Amino acid sequence: MILIQLLVLLFCIFLGARMSGIGLGVMGMIGLLIFMFGFGIQPADPPLEVMLIILSVVTAAAALQAAGGMDYLVQIAGKILRKNPKQITLLGPLVTYAFVLFAGTAHISYSIMPIIAEVAIKNRIRPERAMSMSVTAAHMAITASPVSAAAAALLTVLGASGVQLADILVVGIPSTLVGVMVGILFVWRRGKELSDDPEFQERIKDPVFATNLEGTGKTKEFILAPGAIKSVVIFGLAVVAVVVLGSFPTFLPEFGDKPGFSPGFAVNEAGHVLMPSMIMIVMLAATGFIILFANTTAAAVTKASLFASAGQATIAVFGVVWMSGTFMENNFEVIQGTLGELVSSYPWSFAIALFMLSMLLYSQASTVKALMPLGLALGLPPAYLIGIFPACNGHFFIPGYPTLLTAIQFDRTGTTRIGKYVLNHSFMLPGLVTTTASVLAGLLFHSILL
Template sequence: MYLATQLVILLACIFIGARMSGIGLGVMGMIGLLIFIFAFGMKPSDPPLEVMLIILSVVTSAAALQAAGGMDYLVDIAGKILRKHPGQITLLGPLVTYAFVLFAGTAHISYSILPIIAEVAIKNRIRPERALSMSVTASHMAITASPVSAAAAALLSVLSGTGAGLAQILMVAIPSTLIGVMVGILFVWKRGKELSEDPEFLERMKDPAFVKNLEGNVEKTTTTLAPGAIKSVVIFALAIAAVVLLGSFPDLLPEFSGKEGFTPGFAVNAAGRLQMPSMIMMIMLSATGLIILFADTTAAKVTKASLFASGGQATIAVFGVVWMSSTFMDHNFEVIKNTLGEVVAAYPWLFAVALFLLSMLLYSQASTTKALMPLGLSLGLSPAYLIGIFPACNGHFFIPGYPTLLTAIQFDRTGTTRIGKYVLNHSFMLPGIVTTIASVLAGLLLQSVLL
């Protein structure tokens, strides 16, 4: 009875926090945590400090890239690629979005790419829903494949000590999500009626104001390149390369066990090796400093960048909801293990379903990973298997409230990208489900071969 009551409180806090959006999940998570401590006598678990600090470090570096004009430079490149091959927008839109989010480690860069995709599709009378729905889905998938995303860092911290490192995560996550995205693109290639046959679009075309608006903005806006834009991109790229290199070859990390008076701590493990999550923080914040020094921007501009504010929201959200969830899991571990252990052992794919369902509520791959992946290890699932099902953390398209979905709908002036009458029958539902299933299946196959 107590467990059921606690579960209701947990889900209620998550649901209310998700409705609040922004820092809502974090503050409601703290309310739930206090209830667990004082009403049920739960001992609080350790807060997710590693994931929080990595989010702050990576997003601060991305904010520096934005402040220096590097994001605008990348978006300009994306626009040129998409406009050069307008007839392939359904293919190139998602792939370009995937590549840029993979590089930046944040889906926020897609907000600047989505209007270009919508514009190119409309001008060439290609149903925008196809390219936009898959571009949003691809941006989510890229988060679980990016070496500098909070989600990858969360999985890395969960798997620390198991022998699985960043290289193992990336060699499965990148190809599996790419395969999933390609399957999703094929699924939407001819999905829905062509614009010339779509009754809603044809009805809108009877309005002269709509036609004028649709045909407007033909001229291409000229982007003035900031002085430090290219430098900031180079510095950010070198930082990512350093993260991948050190994550792939952990023997390159400094080792301190031979030092007199050595004691392990937050940054150094019991074997004396500097831990990769801490190294990611150091590298990305150092890259921020180098961008400020050499890419013609200032610390004040970095803190005023929109990405910096987004990073603060994400950090608070992870802080509260993961701390609450992990406290609930730790307190009820034996009951959960005894209840789910045999089921998961017999049907391990059910754990992928659990990841998907939780991500629907948390709206965060990192929070889902940190909250549930440790339970997977405790239930006997191998690190390789957990890496294989990692793309299942991308279920936040299911309930159409995530910002990338709403932004895509806003930019589609034809009305083909929409939320349906029954809410869940929206443009992203089927592409998201198809892509996620294909990515997970590809991940399971690849982990069995590569790991």
């Protein structure tokens, strides 16, 4: 019976991934209906914390965008990249990593990709190198960002074991940076130079294409929005607050000794405010402060492109994680008995399981909520799970994620592409190399730092 249920699960995930957008979420709900009425399975609890964190963080990022703060950051990034054009293969991924680390969402990278492509093309550096690694770096930064839903999900799973946000960051940031640097070295001379690339040489014979490729040579004048800098400062302070509160729980409010105290969604039995709830409060409060003091409006925030991304990501996580969680919870003993001995003998095999599930779920947070509890149940130490956390970045494998498709779109030379056999795309090898290096570095750092 479990095999049939697994086939239903995989079939719904496959169809949802092909739909893209909210597809995973709606197909997850169809799968959940089949589990309930077809197999008589009781549904697990929905992943409310992850959903609300995604909404909170991306809403704050949308406020940053609406106030002009995003444009201000992109302007700074553009100056860095254009000032050092010959180093675009190095600086493109590192700047993208820094952006996503700060904002907690890979969707912010869409604003930087056109600049990376433009700088690479004008300096006749194969854009595929910088573009493929910039996308990979954006994904890696998610597992190192203090305000990402993935980090919050891991904190939720491991918090009962005494893990703090600082434990995740102290391993996640250096290990993913090491992985990104290894990936950059890997792509440094990868592929033919543009002058030797047959597809590019064929395209450049078209005078219209050649003219558009070079552009006008003029940089568009940038007008800084009145509240741009204020919005960046407010968002930055919110990120700092999350790091401090997550690293030093004694700063969190306690209500255990208050009259009429009752534990609930936001407060545990000991009366401590839970960190996932604190992230929601801080980030949505930051949104309010940006609206109040950074010359924007609530309506402008909801019209920002990032706000739409928040809705899609929330629905996707809602459906697919609820379906996956239901399957895992109702077949836990069988799964534990089947995988327990394997994971005990070969702990690294759990990293492969994380990677493979993330390939299908297209979400680090969803992967964490679906599998990390199983890792704890199988006896893997919390520190080890932190070390292999970057393995949740497998959604480059099947080239359907928006960041990959956006990078392909912005590379007008055609070097960044999906291959004839689909899986032989520009992001495959850089992603595998970077993820492997990040996991190995994470296993090293967790043994030293935790």
